[in-house]
Amino acid sequence: MPAITRASIQNLKSRIDIVDVVSTVVTLKKAGADFKGLSPFNTERTPSFFVSPAKGLYKCFSSGKAGDVISFVMETERLGFTEAVETLARRFNIPLEYEAGGPTAQERSLRQELFDLHETAAGFFRAAFLESNRNGEFIRDYWTNHRRFSLDTADDFQIGVAAPDGGRLAETLRKRGHSDEALRECGLFYVRSGGGLSPRFRGRLMIPIRDQQGRIVAFTARQTEITPTDDPTREAKYVNSPETPIFVKGQLLFNLDRARRNAAKDNPFLMVEGQLDAIRCWSAGLDTVIAPQGTGVTETQLRLLRRFHAGIECLLDGDRAGQGAALRLLPLALQEGLEISFLPLSGKVDPDQLVLQEGAEAITRLRARKLGVVAFAASALLPDPTTASAQERAEACREIFALVARNPSQVAQSEYIVELSTLAAISRSALESDYRLFLESNERRRQARTEYLAARPEDEPASDQPPARPEPIGVAAATDLLMLVLHYESLGPPLAHTLDHAWIDTSSRAGRLLDQFLNDFAHDLWPGVDQIEQHLDDPEDRTFIAGLLFGTPAIDDPVKVVNDGIRRMVSDFCIPKIRKIELEIAAKQRNFDSDLISLLKTADELRRLRLNPPTIRPPA
Incomplete structure (x- = not known):
């Protein structure tokens, strides 16, 4: 691939303010001549990440990472040097010069080509949504009358449709100059044994998925009446793009590219379960709404949220599955230092239905009776303490103890125990005594493991970490x-x-x-x-x-x-x-x-x- 000229790279660095780039990932505050924020590389509560606009450099004192605007994009977006330069050039509309002329589609980096390809595909599906034919009329009716969204919302989220026969997507992508390698790697096609391609999505409503920078990286496809019976995924209500070089489900959240700009102290993130739930909330003016990608929430996703704001309100479905998802989320959120609360939904009502029927005011009413960490856990694990046996209450308390202990603040732990004593109808002194015994038992297990590791034979490694080496002379x-x-x-x-x-x-x-x-x-x-x-x-x-x-x-x-x-x-x-x-x-x-x-x-x-x-x- 032709190398980008040094003069071109220097021109790009001189024209881009590193603060503009970093602030899309890290919430920065002025600190003298520099800016500071929480590290995008580590979980921390005290800012150790600094940016110098005068020097065009960043320095993370907790991880030791440092560099310029190019290396920041390389680190946070997992790009190579050339890919990072090309990404910044496109983002800021800065022309690049190459040693041997500009790159062709085949010469571009695969990741960058996949970003471009997904934009082309989104435009293809969007055009099909707007067409004056049977499929276009059906999907617009489905969107407006069945799902009861506006056409403006469809335009805002670039909603599209995949034709029942898949359309001529592959041909369109090739005409735009995209390589066969990119078509095989993009996830939009099944690759047959002979190397041929067949469309993965047919007869489905297409919802683009964007990363935190706003780039389309994948699609969620909703089953409709025109999904063909020979589609191998016909019975699945939702089908996501498979993971690709630019899409890892557990590393991004739907609508975070928009919501992160609005999250603040009095406006925490609002987490819902699905993309259509999120679109409904957004269209009703709930501008911090986000959703995971059809899987359990991961540590990586929570760490990503923590970069922008520490507060999350969970509006998960009111059924047993939604409650179970919330319980799995709780320990991870506490571990990552997030302030999490739960907005209780009843029965089988989901956020989409609730906001459609009652508007954003329904969320305001739920917030008036939102549950904190202990209250939610107690309601799920011990719904009626007055009828629970002593053993059932003890088991529920032990599970809640494990959650409470994840909070690093002893003050917060103490307040949680006081709250639990009221909710579980157990005397405060008895509960505090049990909690101390729980912590002591954990500490004994920790010490036993430490002693076991220390007693290992010398030739058996005691840790995954290599021993520290003394600093060489000089x-x-x-x-x-x-x-x-x-x-x-x-x-x-x-x-x-x-x-x-x-x-x-x-x-x-x-x-x-x-x-x-x-x-x-x-x-x-x-x-x-x-x-x-x-x-x-x-x-x-x-x-x-x-x-x-x-x-x-x-x-x-x-x-x-x-x-x-x-x-x-x-x-x-x-x-x-x-x-x-x-x-x-x-x-x-x-x-x-x-x-x-x-x-x-x-x-x-x-x-x-x-x-x-x-x-x-x-x-x-």
């Missing part, structure tokens, strides 16, 4: 010198002509990069800090350098600090060599070895070097 000095030449580039040439290559331990990342940069300075090949990331092939090298560049060191005399770094590096180089020579001298003195004089001379030179290392002078 790394601290190399890191300091590296930071200095990055922030004070004028120090690069004098340092390059003063520091001997042999003194740098290139087995460490810091030493290897310092050696590379000083060689560039020495031969007038230094590209400049603005283009340093394109100068590095290893993504981990780029992350490491971005981390060093993010903060500006508070140094009054950079030359003095450089000379101190030279002194430490020389000392780290000399000490082990002197010790080794001293051992050789001791051995040779016993045998009157002829090399003794040479060794004594080398040891003396190393001692003098250590005591009198070279220094640089301030640049002119």
